[in-house]
Amino acid sequence: MKGLNISVLVKPVPDPGCYESIQIDPQTGILVREGLPNILNPADKHALEAALQLVEQHSGRVVMVSMAPPNALETVKEGLAMGADEAWLLSDRAFAGADTLATSRVLAAGIKKLGLCDLVLAGSESADGGTAHVPSQVGEILGISHLTNVTWLNIDTDANVRARMKMENGYIEVEGALPMVIGVSRGMNVPRYTSLPGILAAQDKPVKVLGLNNLGLDPGSVGLAGSPTQPGKLSRPELKRQGERLEGEPAELAKRIVAIMRSSGVLS
Amino acid sequence: MEKKQVIWVIIEQVQGKTAAVSLEVLGKACQLAAEAANAQVVAVALGSAIGPLAQQLPKHGADKVFLVDDPRLELYQNDTYSSVLRRLIERERPDVVLIGASASGEELAPTLAAQLGTGLAAHCTNLRLAADGTLTMLVPAFGGQVIGEIFCPVQRPQMATIKPGVFSPVGLAERTGEIVQEDGASLLYDAEIRLRATRLVVEEPPGMPIEQADVIVAGGWGIGSRENWRLLEELAKEFNGAVGCTRPALDQGWTGGEHTMIGSSGKTVRPKLYLGAGISGAAHHMVGIKDSGVIISVNRDKTAPIFQFSDYCVAADFRDVLPELLAQIRRAKH
Ligand SMILES: Cc1cc2nc3c(=O)[nH]c(=O)nc-3n(C[C@H](O)[C@H](O)[C@H](O)COP(=O)(O)OP(=O)(O)OC[C@H]3O[C@@H](n4cnc5c(N)ncnc54)[C@H](O)[C@@H]3O)c2cc1C
Numbered sequence: 001m002k003g004l005n006i007s008v009l010v011k012p013v014p015d016p017g018c019y020e021s022i023q024i025d026p027q028t029g030i031l032v033r034e035g036l037p038n039i040l041n042p043a044d045k046h047a048l049e050a051a052l053q054l055v056e057q058h059s060g061r062v063v064m065v066s067m068a069p070p071n072a073l074e075t076v077k078e079g080l081a082m083g084a085d086e087a088w089l090l091s092d093r094a095f096a097g098a099d100t101l102a103t104s105r106v107l108a109a110g111i112k113k114l115g116l117c118d119l120v121l122a123g124s125e126s127a128d129g130g131t132a133h134v135p136s137q138v139g140e141i142l143g144i145s146h147l148t149n150v151t152w153l154n155i156d157t158d159a160n161v162r163a164r165m166k167m168e169n170g171y172i173e174v175e176g177a178l179p180m181v182i183g184v185s186r187g188m189n190v191p192r193y194t195s196l197p198g199i200l201a202a203q204d205k206p207v208k209v210l211g212l213n214n215l216g217l218d219p220g221s222v223g224l225a226g227s228p229t230q231p232g233k234l235s236r237p238e239l240k241r242q243g244e245r246l247e248g249e250p251a252e253l254a255k256r257i258v259a260i261m262r263s264s265g266v267l268s
Numbered sequence: 269m270e271k272k273q274v275i276w277v278i279i280e281q282v283q284g285k286t287a288a289v290s291l292e293v294l295g296k297a298c299q300l301a302a303e304a305a306n307a308q309v310v311a312v313a314l315g316s317a318i319g320p321l322a323q324q325l326p327k328h329g330a331d332k333v334f335l336v337d338d339p340r341l342e343l344y345q346n347d348t349y350s351s352v353l354r355r356l357i358e359r360e361r362p363d364v365v366l367i368g369a370s371a372s373g374e375e376l377a378p379t380l381a382a383q384l385g386t387g388l389a390a391h392c393t394n395l396r397l398a399a400d401g402t403l404t405m406l407v408p409a410f411g412g413q414v415i416g417e418i419f420c421p422v423q424r425p426q427m428a429t430i431k432p433g434v435f436s437p438v439g440l441a442e443r444t445g446e447i448v449q450e451d452g453a454s455l456l457y458d459a460e461i462r463l464r465a466t467r468l469v470v471e472e473p474p475g476m477p478i479e480q481a482d483v484i485v486a487g488g489w490g491i492g493s494r495e496n497w498r499l500l501e502e503l504a505k506e507f508n509g510a511v512g513c514t515r516p517a518l519d520q521g522w523t524g525g526e527h528t529m530i531g532s533s534g535k536t537v538r539p540k541l542y543l544g545a546g547i548s549g550a551a552h553h554m555v556g557i558k559d560s561g562v563i564i565s566v567n568r569d570k571t572a573p574i575f576q577f578s579d580y581c582v583a584a585d586f587r588d589v590l591p592e593l594l595a596q597i598r599r600a601k602h
């Protein structure tokens with residue numbers, strides 16, 4: 001094996017620290033998310049870290065691929081500062097409103113266009129949608145093996161892959177061969193920080209923006225039109241409770257809590 | 269009269285034992301079938317030597333069971349499981365396919381949906397089935413801040429995953445159902461198997477599983493140290509309960525492990541009583557406890573969001589209140 005060509009799927013998402021401020025417009029029923037800062041999806045940094053470590057071990061190249069609006073470029077560049085060699089932004093009005101299958105078709109087309117790719121790494125789930133669908137669906141569309149929720153990964157010089165896939169209480173060990181798509185679980189590694197030299201180097205790294213026509217995709221297969229699922233109404237979950245304030249000194253507070261425990265039947 | 273709707277539930281088994289989430293989803297399927305008035309619930313079980321398991325499924329609501337028993341299906345692996353299920357689905361054409369969002373279900377469902385070119389809704393918090401066969405799937409987004417309706421208007425089957433702990437199983441001791449034994453050889457060809465699952469390592473965590481505990485004492489970032497965390501463990505022990513945690517507490521390494529994390533990317537729980545300390549109340553965490561009986565929270569910040577989502581709010585330092593509480597509980601018991 002002469003070096004690894006790795007694509008890392010990265011998604012810019014609104015900063016999860018700001019989700020509390022997301023509102024639904026009562027008139028239109030549409031999500032108001034203006035002004036929320038975008039960050040690189042946290043899980044994708046683990047995927048990128050895994051890619052960088054593999055390339056340190058085997059040599060090779062790391063190209064990030066993202067489907068997002070043009071203004072997401074700044075966020076994607078964070079990954080260049082971490083150490084990726086190149087970024088491809090797949091961006092077109094026709095991609096808007098895509099569900100995970102329509103998104104995966106675009107990402108798969110981007111990876112094919114890149115050519116020679118041994119390994120595709122993705123985060124195991126995005127912070128906003130959080131479906132955890134994309135890694136498996138990209139694998140299916142590319143027609144290659146795929147695994148997700150991977151916590152440990154080893155690739156040898158003959159392109160054999162050994163991986164541990166997280167299960168409820170433990171893991172399954174799986175063997176296969178490249179090419180493969182792998183969804184990386186947070187537990188696999190600790191993503192590196194971006195360094196100042198990294199940020200400076202990122203400015204000279206190639207960035208490409210590609211649209212529907214560059215990718216040779218049928219408009220009916222992407223975006224909302226190409227999505228088998230369609231969204232309906234939005235609502236907020238009912239989480240509110242009548243918060244009764246308990247006041248007093250610790251001993252008094254503890255006494256009240258004991259009384260509540262008794263009346264709810266967990267303490268006799 | 270409308271066509272009879274057919275709802276499939278894919279049954280997950282680990283070492284010949286049915287996963288709890290599969291029975292929960294089967295319970296929900298029964299409810300959907302009743303809603304739609306004219307529907308059949310079918311359980312589909314894959315594995316090796318799982319006949320006894322399949323026999324039990326009618327008692328949990330299956331009108332019919334497809335059983336695929338094949339040594340190659342002993343361990344879950346996406347190539348093998350998706351090939352078998354895709355062929356069965358293409359042959360039988362169910363209207364709805366439901367899968368538990370366990371680690372393997374989370375992979376199997378999108379794999380199948382992509383093979384079938386159909387729609388899949390992830391981590392549904394509720395489902396409704398209309399008499400005309402339209403499935404409304406309610407999915408959380410932004411860590412549970414928002415719930416959206418999802419439909420799959422054209423393609424079939426309509427597919428959804430459901431996390432453990434969201435629905436409840438049903439027990440119908442008297443019920444029997446038809447068991448259809450399928451031939452593995454005609455549903456799975458060796459040539460299409462590219463991955464090899466070599467072994468399953470089960471690490472059964474010690475103590476009361478958090479999803480079964482009547483009392484959960486949960487801690488967050490505010491607990492501050494492993495030393496302080498022991499206080500939560502002592503408290504939980506008094507009730508034979510469990511200790512839960514938020515993600516920052518997990519990341520600090522103070523907790524019992526990942527299986528004790530509650531929330532959108534962790535467990536969904538519904539204890540009789542939840543006592544949370546040093547937790548701010550992010551939606552990511554709160555969606556996991558919203559169906560709990562009584563929620564008591566202790567936070568030294570009077571304006572902490574968790575107070576809006578609690579029945580009882582204690583605005584104090586947990587280091588003052590919880591040791592006192594522990595002492596009083598011990599006194600009350602002896
Ligand atoms: C994709 C994604 C998925 C996530 N999934 C989950 C999930 O499933 N579950 C989850 O929990 N989180 C999840 N998170 C994290 C979540 O967004 C919040 O960051 C987290 O829930 C906050 O945890 P916390 O309340 O422990 O910490 P903080 O928000 O830091 O709150 C600590 C609280 O402790 C209080 N405190 C401090 N000292 C004391 C004291 N001495 N006495 C009393 N109170 C004190 C403070 O006032 C504060 O309110 C996820 C995040 C992302 C991005």
Ligand SMILES: Nc1ncnc2c1ncn2[C@@H]1O[C@H](COP(=O)(O)O)[C@@H](O)[C@H]1O
Nearest residue numbers: 009010067122123125126131132133134
């Ligand atoms: N629009 C996108 N562009 C690039 N990668 C994506 C996109 N959506 C999802 N992914 C990748 O797929 C993973 C799982 O996302 P999801 O299926 O949305 O939970 C993410 O962590 C990303 O690596």
